[in-house]
Amino acid sequence: MKQNYKLFELLAHIPKKELPNLRKLVVSPFFVRHQKTIDLFDYLIPFYPHFSSPELSPQNMYEALYPNKPFNSQQLRDIMSFLVEVVEHFLVFRRLQEQPNEYKRLLYAKLQMHGLHGYLKNDLQKTQKKLQEEYPQGPKTLFYSFETEASLNLLRGADSFNTALIAKRYVPVFEALMKWLYPKMLEQAIKLCANNTIYESSMLPEVIVLLQKMPFPKDGLVIEIYLKLLTLQLNRRNEDYAAFKDFFLQHQQKLEFELQLLCIEKLFEYLNFEAINKPQSILLSDDYLFWKQKARELEIKVTGTLSPAVFYNGAVEIIKRKQFLQLPEYVKQYAPYLPAEKAQKGIVDYVWAIFFFNSGDYDRCLDYLNKITPKKLEILRFEYRVLMIMVFFEKQEFELAAIQLDSFRHYIKDEELFPEVLQLFRNYYRVMVRLVKLCRETSSNKTKVQKAQKLLQHLNSLSSPPIMGAYLVKKIKQVIKQHQ
Secondary structure, eight states: OHHHHHHHHHHHTSOGGGHHHHHHHHHOTTTOSOHHHHHHHHHHGGGTTTOOOGGGSHHHHHHHHSTTSOOOHHHHHHHHHHHHHHHHHHHHHHHHHHOHHHHHHHHHHHHHHTTOHHHHHHHHHHHHHHHHHHOSSOHHHHHHHHHHHHHHHHHTOGGGOOHHHHHHHHHHHHHHHHHHHHHHHHHHHHHHHHHTSOOOOSHHHHHHHHHHHSOOOTTSHHHHHHHHHHHHHHHOOHHHHHHHHHHHHHSHHHHHHHHHHHHHHHHHHHHHHHTTTOHHHHHTSHHHHHHHHHHHHHHHHHHSSOOHHHHHHHHHHHHHTTOGGGHHHHHHHHGGGSOHHHHTTTHHHHHHHHHHHHHTOHHHHHHHHHHOOGGGGGGGHHHHHHHHHHHHHHTTOHHHHHHHHHHHHHHHHHSOOOHHHHHHHHHHHHHHHHHHHHHHOOOOHHHHHHHHHHHHHHHHHOSSOOTTHHHHHHHHHHHHHHHO
C-alpha cells in the first residue's frame, strides 16, 4: 500500500519528544474524523521510528483495528489518509510556531477577508514596531516589513492608497534583499581568495541554506555559484576552491544583474496582483513602464538575449498607451537581441501588425499578417487569428470575416487548451459570429438595433468575458448608433 510509506515517513521524521503533542492533536475533537484514527496512531507508535516490522503489513494493521473482520483495504486506506492529514497539520502548526511572522501574515490575510480592520490596525502597528527592532536580521524580516507596510496602507482607506508609493516602498525591500545576500557571497569569496586556502567559514552553510530557499532561475548564475559552494562545503578540495574563486571573480557583475532581475520580477508579481483591482492606475502608470524597461535591460545583461514574450509585452504596452512614435525606436533597440530563430518566426511582424491595426491602417496590418506563419507564433497563434478576423471586419469584408470565423471555430476546437482559455475564445467566436451576421443582414434599422441590443445584453451577461471584450462592446454600440 503506497499510503503506508507516506504515513511511516512522516511519523519517522517527527522528533520523539513531539509525539505526545502530536497525539493531543490526533485525539482533538476538531481533527477526529474517525475513532479508528486514534487507534491506528496508538498501534503504530511502538514501532517508531523505523516502521519496518512485519506486524505493519496492511492485513495486520487492519486486524488490530477490526479484530475478526474480513480485510478491507479501502477502509484501511481511508483511516491512514485521515491520520496523514493530522500529521501534516501538526507539521504546519509547528512550523508556524517557529516562524511567528509567517503566522501573523496568514492571520492578517484571513482577518482582512472578514473586514476586521480595527483589530488588524492595532496588531499591524505592533508588528511594524517589532520588525523595525529586528531589522535587518535577514530577508524574511525585509519581506514581512514590506507586507506589514502594505497592509497598513490598505487599511488607511482607498483614497489614501497610493500605488506608486507602495511600489517605491516595495523596490527598496528587494534591493535590500540583494544587498543582504550579495555581500555575504562576496565576503565568502574574498576570504577564500585572501587566504589562498580553503576557509572554514560558519557563513558558508548559512549562504547555502538561503540559496536553497530563494526562487532563483534553475539555469542562472546564482545556482551555478550555489553548486560550487555546495561542492566546496561537501568536499573541501583545493581544486574546488580554485574553481569557485575564478568563477566568482569573473562573474561578480553578472551576478549582481541577476539578483536585480529577480528583485524586479518580484516587484511585477506584486504590481500585477494589485492590478487585478486597479488595472488603470497601475498598468498605465509611468512607474510600471519604467520597471518594464529596467527588466528588459537586465535580461539582456544577464542572458545576452531578450525573450520574445518580454519583447512582445513591451511593444504592446507602448501601443496600448498610443505612443505610436516610440514603437519604431523600441523595435530598433530591442529586436536585435531576440534569439535568431525566434525573430524569424514572425514576432516582430506581428507587433507591426498590431501597431497598424491600432493606427487604423488595416491594409498594412493585413500585409504584415500575411507574412507570418501562425504556428510559428506559438501561443500567440490564437490571438493572430482573432486579429485576422477583426481586420476583415474593419475592412467591411464580412464574407471573409465569416470564413475566418468558421476556420477559427475548428482551430480552437482541435487544440488542447485549458478550459478557462478555451472559454474566452469560444465566447469571442459566439459574439463575433452574431455581430458579423448582423452586419451582413439587409433588415430594417429597427430590427438591427433590437438585435444589437440583445447581443450587447448577452455579452454583458457572460460569466467569462470573451477575449477582446472591450472591442466587441465598442463595435456593437457603433452598430446601434449607426442604425438608430
